[in-house]
Amino acid sequence: xxxxxxxxxxxxxxxxxxxxxxxxxxxxxxxxxxxxxxxxxxxxxxxxxxxxxxxxxxxxxxxxxxxxxxxxxxxxxxxxxxxxxxxxxxxxxxxxxxxxxxxxxxxxxxxxxxxxxxxxxxxxxxxxxxxxxxxxxxxxxxxxx
Amino acid sequence: xxxxxxxxxxxxxxxxxxxxxxxxxxxxxxxxxxxxxxxxxxxxxxxxxxxxxxxxxxxxxxxxxxxxxxxxxxxxxxxxxxxxxxxxxxxxxxxxxxxxxxxxxxxxxxxxxxxxxxxxxxxxxxxxxxxxxxxxxxxxxxxxxxxxxxxxxxxxxxxxxxxxxxxxxxxxxxxxxxxxxxxxxxxxxxxxxxxxxxxxxxxxxxxxxxxxxxxxxxxxxxxxxxxxxxxxxxxxxxxxxxxxxxxxxxxxxxxxxxxxxxxxxxxxxxxxxxxxxxxxxxxxxxxxxxxxxxxxxxxxxxxxxxxxxxxxxxxxxxxxxxxxxxxxxxxxxxxx
Numbered sequence: 001x002x003x004x005x006x007x008x009x010x011x012x013x014x015x016x017x018x019x020x021x022x023x024x025x026x027x028x029x030x031x032x033x034x035x036x037x038x039x040x041x042x043x044x045x046x047x048x049x050x051x052x053x054x055x056x057x058x059x060x061x062x063x064x065x066x067x068x069x070x071x072x073x074x075x076x077x078x079x080x081x082x083x084x085x086x087x088x089x090x091x092x093x094x095x096x097x098x099x100x101x102x103x104x105x106x107x108x109x110x111x112x113x114x115x116x117x118x119x120x121x122x123x124x125x126x127x128x129x130x131x132x133x134x135x136x137x138x139x140x141x142x143x144x145x
Numbered sequence: 146x147x148x149x150x151x152x153x154x155x156x157x158x159x160x161x162x163x164x165x166x167x168x169x170x171x172x173x174x175x176x177x178x179x180x181x182x183x184x185x186x187x188x189x190x191x192x193x194x195x196x197x198x199x200x201x202x203x204x205x206x207x208x209x210x211x212x213x214x215x216x217x218x219x220x221x222x223x224x225x226x227x228x229x230x231x232x233x234x235x236x237x238x239x240x241x242x243x244x245x246x247x248x249x250x251x252x253x254x255x256x257x258x259x260x261x262x263x264x265x266x267x268x269x270x271x272x273x274x275x276x277x278x279x280x281x282x283x284x285x286x287x288x289x290x291x292x293x294x295x296x297x298x299x300x301x302x303x304x305x306x307x308x309x310x311x312x313x314x315x316x317x318x319x320x321x322x323x324x325x326x327x328x329x330x331x332x333x334x335x336x337x338x339x340x341x342x343x344x345x346x347x348x349x350x351x352x353x354x355x356x357x358x359x360x361x362x363x364x365x366x367x368x369x370x371x372x373x374x375x376x377x378x379x380x381x382x383x384x385x386x387x388x389x390x391x392x393x394x395x396x397x398x399x400x401x402x403x404x405x406x407x408x409x410x411x412x413x414x415x416x417x418x419x420x421x422x423x424x425x426x427x428x429x430x431x432x433x434x435x436x437x438x439x440x441x442x443x444x445x446x447x448x449x450x451x452x453x454x455x456x457x458x459x460x461x462x463x464x465x466x467x468x469x470x471x472x473x474x475x476x477x478x479x480x481x
Binding site: 039041045063064066067068069071 | 155228229231281301303305312358359362476480
């Protein structure tokens with residue numbers, strides 16, 4: 001599996017890297033799942049703002065999805081911003097219908113993907129680690145960017 | 146004219162009957178908070194199941210308390226989003242079936258528009274006014290010129306203010322929802338004890354609470370490196386709560402102040418669940434007095450989610466002839 005490591009020195013760089021991954025995925029497939037890992041405040045939402053820009057979604061329209069859990073954007077293909085922060089247990093995931101979202105022709109980015117008992121086949125993973133106030137290490141696996 | 150309002154956007158099942166545009170005949174809110182508290186947050190599948198169990202009882206109770214029979218209802222106003230999709234579907238499905246069976250017109254209302262019209266249920270704010278909607282799911286600033294004429298001045302770029310409260314409460318090992326408990330702790334703490342960052346974003350009316358959340362997390366890590374919050378003395382925790390709350394309130398008050406000055410409008414409406422916060426109410430009132438502005442602060446039961454506000458906004462849609470069809474479908478993400 002392709003593993004790429006980056007050091008981001010600012011939220012702008014994190015957003016730009018998200019945009020780069022987004023463009024790569026959108027150009028190569030109509031259906032994809034990106035699993036995001038990282039602690040509170042690591043910069044997952046910022047990364048997703050960049051990612052979603054590749055689908056024509058304005059960064060202002062991406063916020064925290066913790067409240068709604070699944071935010072759906074009517075792009076082509078459909079974009080799902082999923083945030084599992086408040087989800088505990090497989091039963092809750094099943095009833096949320098998460099697997100149906102992921103099986104459809106859509107691009108889904110999942111925050112707090114550690115809550116998934118299994119990573120979906122072929123999913124790209126993005127791990128953001130806190131280094132210092134501005135610096136983050138970002139490890140992208142499964143995408144040849 | 147009587148409007149039946151229904152709101153199931155989050156964890157409360159609510160139904161209300163209002164007379165005309167603003168007289169509340171009943172406003173039933175069946176809170177699921179006690180159930181969700183056990184899980185430290187809203188559990189979506191629990192929420193939609195609870196809504197299904199509750200909705201017919203809650204609507205029935207709203208009609209009984211309003212001494213109104215269904216045939217005297219002129220329109221059903223239902224919240225169509227934003228919110229938890231499973232929860233919204235229960236409310237919309239129920240409203241559509243009821244409307245279809247009883248031959249009552251249906252109106253779809255955006256939840257944020259409901260919050261904007263909540264204060265009209267007990268007073269008469271004059272247009273135009275600057276409205277701050279701060280809740281668990283939203284933190285937005287609007288210029289409201291009249292019904293249907295809303296200009297978004299700013300919104301949160303990441304977490305909502307109420308969401309920051311909930312996430313900090315979880316870090317502190319406190320119960321859900323975070324707002325009331327942090328508000329109580331803050332009353333016994335020193336707001337200047339820890340200097341948390343305030344994201345004023347001076348070039349815009351947008352908000353950001355993510356950096357504050359990170360700063361609180363790092364402060365806790367510094368005090369309790371092993372992650373055991375229970376070892377932290379309560380006076381230190383109270384100081385953190387007070388300092389965190391001061392950072393949130395400073396930003397909310399300052400941004401509203403900038404907005405009224407920039408727009409030259411000395412009228413403010415505060416709404417949404419976070420508006421129930423005692424410190425925010427006090428500080429916003431102080432700022433309004435200093436700026437010679439008039440502030441409308443709805444009572445707490447109208448700040449938090451309720452169906453009367455959906456009915457109030459729905460009234461305006463109904464008289465404007467904006468009727469929804471049976472194809473009305475709720476959306477989790479739904480900008481105003």
